[in-house]
Amino acid sequence: MEKYTSIRPGQVWLDTEGKRIQAHGGSVFYEDGIYYWYGENKEKTDGKNGIWHWGVKCYASTDLYNWEDKGIIIPPEPDDPDSPLHPSACMDRPHIIYNRMTKKYVCWLKIMNQDQTQSETILTADSILGPYTKVRVGLRPLGMSAGDFDLAVASDGKAYYYFERVHSETICADLTEDYTDVTGYYSTHFPHLCPPDVREATAHFLRKGKHYLITSGTTGYLPNPSEVAVGDSWHGPYRVLGDPHVGDESRTSFHSQISSVFKVPGKKDLYIACADRWLPQEMGRKYEDYAAIFRKIFDPDFEWKGGDMFAGEEDHPDENTSVADYVWLPLRFDGEMVYIDWKDEWRIEDYE
Numbered sequence: 171m172e173k174y175t176s177i178r179p180g181q182v183w184l185d186t187e188g189k190r191i192q193a194h195g196g197s198v199f200y201e202d203g204i205y206y207w208y209g210e211n212k213e214k215t216d217g218k219n220g221i222w223h224w225g226v227k228c229y230a231s232t233d234l235y236n237w238e239d240k241g242i243i244i245p246p247e248p249d250d251p252d253s254p255l256h257p258s259a260c261m262d263r264p265h266i267i268y269n270r271m272t273k274k275y276v277c278w279l280k281i282m283n284q285d286q287t288q289s290e291t292i293l294t295a296d297s298i299l300g301p302y303t304k305v306r307v308g309l310r311p312l313g314m315s316a317g318d319f320d321l322a323v324a325s326d327g328k329a330y331y332y333f334e335r336v337h338s339e340t341i342c343a344d345l346t347e348d349y350t351d352v353t354g355y356y357s358t359h360f361p362h363l364c365p366p367d368v369r370e371a372t373a374h375f376l377r378k379g380k381h382y383l384i385t386s387g388t389t390g391y392l393p394n395p396s397e398v399a400v401g402d403s404w405h406g407p408y409r410v411l412g413d414p415h416v417g418d419e420s421r422t423s424f425h426s427q428i429s430s431v432f433k434v435p436g437k438k439d440l441y442i443a444c445a446d447r448w449l450p451q452e453m454g455r456k457y458e459d460y461a462a463i464f465r466k467i468f469d470p471d472f473e474w475k476g477g478d479m480f481a482g483e484e485d486h487p488d489e490n491t492s493v494a495d496y497v498w499l500p501l502r503f504d505g506e507m508v509y510i511d512w513k514d515e516w517r518i519e520d521y522e
Contacts, residue, residue: 171184171187171188173235173236174235174236175235175517176235176515176517177235177498177515177517177518178514178515179496179497179498179499179513179514179516180425180426180450180495180496180497182495183496185238185239186237186238186239187239189239190213190492190493191229191496192209192210192211192213192227193207193210193211193227193228193229194209194210194211194429194448194491194494195210195262195263195429195446196208196209196264196429196444197209197264197429197432197444198430198432199266199268199298201268201298203232204230205232205234206228206229206230206240206298206299207229207237208228208229208243208264208266209226210223210226210261210262210263210264211223211225211227211242212224213227213492214257214492215490215491217488217490217491218490220258221257222260223246223259224242224246224257225243225244225246226242226244226264226277226279227239227241227242228240228241228243228298228299233518234442234518241299243295243298243300243302244264244277244293244300244302254281254289254308259282260282261279261291262280262281262282262318263280263318263319263429264277264278265277265278265320265430266298266321267323267329267349268298268323269329269348269349270327271327271348272347272348272349274295274296274349275294275295275296275298275302276292276294276348276349276350277292277293277295277302278291278292278319278321278331279291279293280316280319281308288316288317288336289308289310289315289316290309290310290311290316290319291304291306291307292304292305292306292309292351305350306351311331311333311341311343311351312341312352312354312356314336314341315335315336316333316334316341317335317336317370318333318334318370318371318372319332319333319334319372320332320333320372320374320430321345321349322404324404329344329345330342330343330345330374330404331345331352332372332374332383333372334368334369334370334371334372334388337365337368337388337468338361338362339359339360339361339362339369340358340360340372340385341357341359342356342357342405343355343356344356357406359399359406360399360408364468364470365387365389365464365465365467366388366389366394366461367387367388368387368388369385369386369397370386370387370388371385371427371428371429372384372385373429373430373431375431375433375441377441377503380400380402380506381402381403381404381408382398382399382400382431383398383399383401384396384398384414384443384508385399386427386428387461388464389460389461389464390464391449391489392448392449392455392460393422393423393425393447393448393457394421394422394423394427394457394461395418395421395422395457396413396414396415396423396427396428397412398410398412398414398507398508399411411506411507411508414501414508414509414510415512416509416510416511416512417511420457421458422457424445424497424499424510424512425447425450425453426447426448426497427445427446428444428445429444429445429446431443434518434521437522439503439521439522440518440522441500442501443498443499443500443510444496444498445496445498446494446495446496446497447494447495447497448491448494449487449488449489449491450493451488451490451493452487452488455487499511499512500516500521
């Protein structure tokens with residue numbers, strides 16, 4: 171297969187075997203000259219068969235362009251219907267951080283439970299590629315229903331957990347020394363009444379002493395406007411700066427949702443917003459239309475009678491996420507503000 175020499179946002183991205191990359195809701199981890207890109211494996215998902223995921227998959231690269239499939243590092247557990255790793259369980263957004271004190275790789279997974287609450291499953295391993303062992307299942311951090319999240323580690327080894335308190339606000343919580351639980355100390359940010367305004371898919375990064383959070387609104391797999399905020403410490407307070415996507419008239423973050431921001435080692439100021447275009451087959455939908463549907467469902471002042479949020483089968487989004495594409499774009503800075511410009515193609519080598 172021909173090697174890639176650039177990143178082409180929104181185009182089909184194949185691994186070195188010529189297969190679609192399956193690392194959705196993912197992040198990039200750098201170690202010993204190798205980049206590891208891991209995420210949800212959607213290879214068996216078609217939106218109709220009840221398979222939400224097929225474990226967590228990982229790829230390796232030395233150039234951020236060409237990715238070798240390193241296999242499923244956290245396998246599904248199809249024989250245990252009660253497992254958070256059962257293929258029908260709504261497992262999302264794996265995040266892995268390294269604990270230099272315990273010498274363990276710690277992975278957190280968000281699990282959407284059948285009772286509509288959300289909890290965390292935590293696993294540890296001695297290698298980024300596993301095998302991983304579950305150490306905590308059904309964790310409700312701080313007694314809260316915990317949704318989309320990010321994990322971040324300070325230079326002194328202290329770790330933090332940014333998550334959406336479901337349909338409510340954003341929480342920053344301190345992690346315990348082993349990174350497998352919260353200490354109880356936390357702060358709250360961005361309170362909103364209900365979706366689509368509630369912030370989810372938090373991505374944290376640090377630049378020049380400033381802490382940034384990029385979040386999306388809450389409209390399921392359908393995209394919405396992102397929002398960037400800045401603060402002076404891990405716990406903020408954070409000031410909302412606005413939507414970073416330049417010229418995005420569709421108000422859909424270029425039809426994508428950012429899952430993480432990766433600072434490229436060895437580059438002076440190159441940060442990559444790693445995003446998923448979850449439903450490329452649904453790019454014709456207007457944000458204003460489905461945002462109104464979500465508001466109607468979740469606004470407590472609106473009397474909802476139940477049923478599907480979309481009127482009929484022909485109106486329901488095609489949620490075949492096995493064909494989701496990736497939108498990786500570089501961040502641009504002007505003072506404190508963060509901008510994301512659309513690029514049909516770009517190269518790592520073009521940055522200092």
